[in-house]
Amino acid sequence: MIQDGYEWIGDNFKKKSRQFTRKVEFEDDGGITVNAEIAEKQVVFYSREYDLKAKADRENVIRKAHGIIANPKNFNKKNSYGAAKYIRQIEYDKKTGEIIVAKSVLAFNDEILAEEEKYDGYYLIVTNAYNKSDDWVIDTYKGLWRIEETFKVTKSDLEARPAFASREDRIQAHFLICFVSLVIIRLMQRKLNDEFSSTKIINSLSKACCSLVKDNFYLFDYEDDTLNRIGKLFNIDFSLKFRSQAEIKNILAKVKLL
Numbered sequence: 331m332i333q334d335g336y337e338w339i340g341d342n343f344k345k346k347s348r349q350f351t352r353k354v355e356f357e358d359d360g361g362i363t364v365n366a367e368i369a370e371k372q373v374v375f376y377s378r379e380y381d382l383k384a385k386a387d388r389e390n391v392i393r394k395a396h397g398i399i400a401n402p403k404n405f406n407k408k409n410s411y412g413a414a415k416y417i418r419q420i421e422y423d424k425k426t427g428e429i430i431v432a433k434s435v436l437a438f439n440d441e442i443l444a445e446e447e448k449y450d451g452y453y454l455i456v457t458n459a460y461n462k463s464d465d466w467v468i469d470t471y472k473g474l475w476r477i478e479e480t481f482k483v484t485k486s487d488l489e490a491r492p493a494f495a496s497r498e499d500r501i502q503a504h505f506l507i508c509f510v511s512l513v514i515i516r517l518m519q520r521k522l523n524d525e526f527s528s529t530k531i532i533n534s535l536s537k538a539c540c541s542l543v544k545d546n547f548y549l550f551d552y553e554d555d556t557l558n559r560i561g562k563l564f565n566i567d568f569s570l571k572f573r574s575q576a577e578i579k580n581i582l583a584k585v586k587l588l
Contacts, residue, residue, distance in 0.1 A: 342378035347371060347464045371460040373467045374452065379524055381451025387527050392416060392443070399436040402429040416442055483528045484512055521563050526556050534560070538568065546575040 336344040351367045358364050395413040398405045398420075407414075407427035414420055418437045421430045455471050484490045490508040495501045515528050522531075534556040540548040553568050561568040564585055573581075 336376070343376065345373065345375040345464055345468065347373040347467075349460050368458065369460045371457050371462070371467065373455045373457070373464050375455075375464075375468055376451045377453075378451060380453070382525065383527060384450040385447070386525075386530060388446070390529075390533075395438060398429070399438060402431050402436060405429060415439070480512065483515070484508055487529050487532050488512060518560065518563070522559055526559070530556050531560070540573070540578070543572070548573055548575065548578065 335346045337346060338344045349369070349371050351369055353365065353367055355363060355365050391413050394410075395416040398410050398413060398417060406429065407422040410417075410420075410429070416439050418439050419435050422428065423430055453471070455467055457467055459467065488508045488511055490505060493501055493504050495504055515531055518531060519526065519528065534554055537552040537554075538550070538557055539552065540550045543549045550568070550571055550573065557568045560566075566581055566585075
């Protein structure tokens with residue numbers, strides 16, 4: 331990737347652009363082939379924030395790829411989707427979809443990973459608004475990207491669709507819960523300086539479970555960096571393994587007041 335010509339803004343953001351004309355061929359309403367030149371603008375920018383997000387989003391897929399290499403019998407073509415591209419010489423049974431262990435000498439493909447990482451944080455925008463400033467183009471793109479990403483989070487992470495309900499009031503309640511959850515996640519991301527994806531936040535919170543050990547004491551057996559950062563926001567120490575029922579109720583009561 332050519333690194334010349336960038337304008338740095340701070341230490342974490344850079345951009346550059348160029349105007350050009352592109353030759354196109356199309357048919358008009360009368361079916362006549364028309365050759366024309368279209369004035370366009372290319373804007374390339376790099377964001378350290380997007381760089382970190384791309385690596386965080388890829389982390390689970392890479393972990394899954396290593397899991398497939400270690401235990402291929404536990405995976406098939408369907409549940410290895412997305413991670414298989416990081417694995418060399420993986421072959422599937424055409425009928426069952428299972429990984430053919432005898433024919434597959436599985437190894438992690440570091441070249442594929444390195445090629446993807448070269449472009450982490452970089453975005454190229456092509457627009458016909460060639461007379462607009464670079465900042466205008468970038469800000470407009472970010473607005474569209476956030477809308478698209480919000481729909482993705484709502485559909486996949488929050489499982490808004492499909493909605494397994496038939497009564498209108500229950501359908502409305504389902505989507506209300508999803509959108510309130512989305513607002514809460516977005517607020518948490520903002521408080522965490524957008525260092526963690528919504529998927530990572532949801533996965534960490536869903537694993538913060540406990541089990542009854544004895545009497546009114548519960549064992550919390552999961553902890554990670556994301557959970558600890560969330561804990562600092564709400565003054566919850568997720569590193570503690572044992573809590574009483576009274577302590578848990580007290581934490582829930584305090585969080586509701588925030």
